[in-house]
Amino acid sequence: MQRYFIPAEQMTETAVTLTGEDARHLGSVMRAKPGDTFIACDGRGRDVLAKVTAVGRDAIEADVVQVLDSSAEMAWKVTVAQSLPKGDKLETVIQKGTEAGAYAFQPYLSRRTVVQYDERKEAKRLDRWRKIAKEAAEQSHRSAVPDVRPVCGWKELIRSMAGYDLVLLCYEEEGRAGTGLRGTLSGFRNEWDPARGQPNVLLAVGPEGGFAPEEAEEAAASGAVPAGLGKRIFRTETAALYALACLAYESGELGGEARA
Structure with a gap:
């Protein structure tokens, strides 16, 4: 229907x-x-x-x-902060991320962003991104359309981190060291008080070249938790989707006890 x-x-x-x-x-x-x-x-x-x-x-x-009955939304409100990738990769992240349950998308510019950002074209591209989110939400029987926000800079993203209950920085160096999402998510889930409502989570994904070490340090100083996605290196457009699946599992969406 x-x-x-x-x-x-x-x-x-x-x-x-x-x-x-x-x-x-x-x-x-x-x-x-x-x-x-x-x-x-x-x-x-x-x-x-x-x-x-x-x-x-x-x-x-x-x-x-x-x-x-409206029950198609994730237990956690996950905002995907995606450094602008090349070509139409962000469209893939928005489309598939909407299907996976993302609450919002925040495109941003980081030190290793390789795409040439043209502010004059932003309004047109933003309209297209929002249309993709709407169509994907309809197709996947969501009850809400994720908010696709205007592109921001790295400093602005850093300042916004204070407004989230958990900020995850997908950082490959942590993956190589064996520090992954599992422990962070498990600890957060166990400590979260359901009486506070749905937790707001920011999932930050870097560009094709990954985060610069200084960016990882700056994010950590602002409360972000650097975490790896395993020992393999993902393409930037794959990382957010993989992490969203991990978050859906840990929030209890795929079975078991939901803790938020």
Whole structure:
């Protein structure tokens, strides 16, 4: 069944209005007609089954038939901070990371970032990244669309670390030393008080050349925990997805007792 994220103001207790590209997709591509149903999500955790009542050129009206259970989000709110990679690799990270349950994405520039950042093109690229996140959230039956934030600098990322309950720095040197995610995540899970709600976790992934030693030191001084992803070296677009899977497992999403 088709699933669409719509602005909260277009969904009341009893009715839903679909507009723009979503309305054109449901009406023209899916050839919806009165009586057909779809799922509408307000991005805030409210999902409903809606029945089409009227199909217009740029808008589709529907009645709310049933409020659905919304349980597709990770137990931990994980923001993926990804140093800008070359080509369209960030699109892969956003698409697959959304499927894996990421709460938000923070692209940033680090010392070894090799891509030439063009601020004039940022708005266009940001729109595309957000569209990819929305489509991936719909495809994977998420209840919320991850926030894709504007590109920031390394210093800004460092300053933001104080706002998280746990900051993980995916650092290959720690992996070679045998210091991996397992112990850090296990300790955090055991110490976290569920009464505090969902923990906010920042997962920082470096560029193709990895973090510079000075960056790792600066991040550690700001509260980040440098941790390896094992003894192998991942491509930058693979590291975040691998780490997200580890976080999903440790949070209890894949079975067992959820501790947050």
